[in-house]
């Protein structure tokens with residue numbers, strides 16, 4: 741069994757939790773990040789104390805996320821892979837036709853863009869040391885335009901970030917994978933999305949593990965996975 745270590749952000753539920761479960765089944769030890777240690781505690785207990793470390797960290801706060809990475813290194817002594825997955829959704833109208841008030845937009849951008857960037861910055865030195873692998877959660881909404889969607893714009897930013905990191909990683913041995921899920925049945929969905937075809941969180945987790953299980957010479961750049969019948 742491998743001793744590899746994977747850090748998952750947004751691990752308390754949804755795609756992150758499903759991926760942590762798959763990863764432990766595949767032999768990884770995992771660091772589980774969410775804003776509140778209480779929300780990842782039950783999953784850590786389920787996965788086993790020796791295998792999983794629950795960590796409270798806000799990905800959009802540098803001392804918080806860099807401290808979580810230090811805690812993983814202190815506990816497990818290495819970091820082989822990172823799933824930068826924490827994210828939130830929010831309905832927005834640029835014309836002011838409903839949706840969240842502009843003051844709340846900051847949280848969306850900070851979590852989805854700044855948080856992914858800080859997670860990369862906090863982990864890439866350790867990944868360079870291990871010849872490791874960074875996987876980021878983008879979205880189909882980060883590939884195709886979405887009417888009036890600031891969420892979509894944050895995921896376009898993640899798509900660009902993954903490509904830019906991959907270029908900077910040339911020569912380091914670090915691999916970078918962008919996973920772009922379609923509608924997936926998690927707590928992030930709106931009522932309207934719930935009525936559409938949906939993936940299960942585990943469907944996305946299998947895609948992440950596919951990328952992680954490739955040999956070091958194979959860098960899976962992008963995986964888009966959509967529920968059958970989802971309209972672009």
Ligand SMILES: NC(=O)c1ccc[n+]([C@@H]2O[C@H](COP(=O)([O-])OP(=O)(O)OC[C@H]3O[C@@H](n4cnc5c(N)ncnc54)[C@H](OP(=O)(O)O)[C@@H]3O)[C@@H](O)[C@H]2O)c1
Nearest residue numbers: 750751752754755774775798799826827879923924926928
């Ligand atoms: N579901 C979909 O249809 C879909 C499609 C494409 C892409 N995605 C993306 O997939 C990722 C996971 O979302 P999900 O669908 O699994 O939603 P979810 O069930 O709501 O999970 C979101 C996770 O992110 C964590 N989180 C949120 N803000 C955080 C912060 N500032 N710092 C640390 N952790 C934070 C949450 O934990 P706490 O609240 O406990 O902190 C939770 O574990 C997101 O990036 C999302 O944009 C989802």
